[in-house]
Amino acid sequence: EVQLLESGGDLVQPGGSLRLSCAVSGFTFSSYAMTWVRQAPGKGLEWVSTISDGGGTTFYADSVKGQFTISRDNSKNTLYLQVNSLRAEDTAVYYCAKLSGATIGYCTYWGQGTLVTVSS
Amino acid sequence: QFVLTQPPSASGTPGQRITISCSGGSPSIGAHPVNWYQKFPGKAPKLLIYSSHQRPSGVPDRFSGSKSGASASLAISGLQSEDEADYYCETWDTNSPWVFGGGTKLTVL
Numbered sequence: 744e745v746q747l748l749e750s751g752g753d754l755v756q757p758g759g760s761l762r763l764s765c766a767v768s769g770f771t772f773s774s775y776a777m778t779w780v781r782q783a784p785g786k787g788l789e790w791v792s793t794i795s796d797g798g799g800t801t802f803y804a805d806s807v808k809g810q811f812t813i814s815r816d817n818s819k820n821t822l823y824l825q826v827n828s829l830r831a832e833d834t835a836v837y838y839c840a841k842l843s844g845a846t847i848g849y850c851t852y853w854g855q856g857t858l859v860t861v862s863s
Numbered sequence: 864q865f866v867l868t869q870p871p872s873a874s875g876t877p878g879q880r881i882t883i884s885c886s887g888g889s890p891s892i893g894a895h896p897v898n899w900y901q902k903f904p905g906k907a908p909k910l911l912i913y914s915s916h917q918r919p920s921g922v923p924d925r926f927s928g929s930k931s932g933a934s935a936s937l938a939i940s941g942l943q944s945e946d947e948a949d950y951y952c953e954t955w956d957t958n959s960p961w962v963f964g965g966g967t968k969l970t971v972l
Contacts, residue, residue: 778961780908788900788908788951790961802960838907847960849898849953851919853907 745769745852747839752857759829759861765822765839765854773797773817776842778850779824781835791837792824796845807833829861867892867952867964874970880940883967885952887933895955897935899928902949902966911950912937939969947971 751763765777778793792813793802801813812825822839836858840850867887875881885897899912910919912928915935927938935954939946952964 780961780963787949787966788902788953788963790953790963793960840908843913847955849896849910849913850900850908851910853909855907 745841747841747852747854749837749839749854749857752837752859754860754862755829756863757830757861760825760827761829761859763824763826763837763839763857763859765824767820767822767839767841770841770852772815772820774845776844776846776848777815777822778840778842779811779813779822779837780840780850780853781837782856783832783835786835789835793842793847794822800846826859829859831861833859834861835859865962867954867962869950869952869964869967871965872968872970874972875939875942876972877942877944879942880938881942881969882939883937883950883952883969885935885937885964887954887962892930892933892935892954897928897930898953899926899937900951900953902951904949908951942971944971 746768748766776795779791781789781791794813798815814823836856838856839854841852842848843851869885896914900908901911902908915930916928925941929936950967
């Protein structure tokens, strides 16, 4: 059974940082691209970042470029998202998802999400 | 910036067939497959349709997808109360590799 479990979300002050994690099981992690998608309160889904199977290729939404860093540790079956210089508009539930391909594709499986709240 | 446009809301009665549209500037939708996700409040999104018209295993055949030109559609036939959810389309754009539509809230009356 494919499972994705996010963690690391928290209440953080503006300007703060967090590292979100997504631990996966049930599939060969190193063979698939992974992605982060967020949903702000009352808003729709917003793609954030994607990383290829080996980690050599990354993509970022313009809204987080230079602020967020995606990475993965294939030996630990874990995906990460380092989020820095947080702003109120970064408040959202952050979902990790497995893509259908090694670099691109659609989201086949999703985690339950981790909540990041940016507030003073 | 590329934008996928969905109607913010849709509604139908049990047993009815409804469609949700997703439109975007050509050639992006025309050049790339469109995927659809179902999302319930507080729950993870679920893949409903991929590659414009393919259904993952386990998705009822009441759900179907199509694409024509710069527009895609999700159809739900035999509408059921448990279909009440938010629906999102998604595709590619060269400037923004993954783009989601704004979402459509489906109400079953």
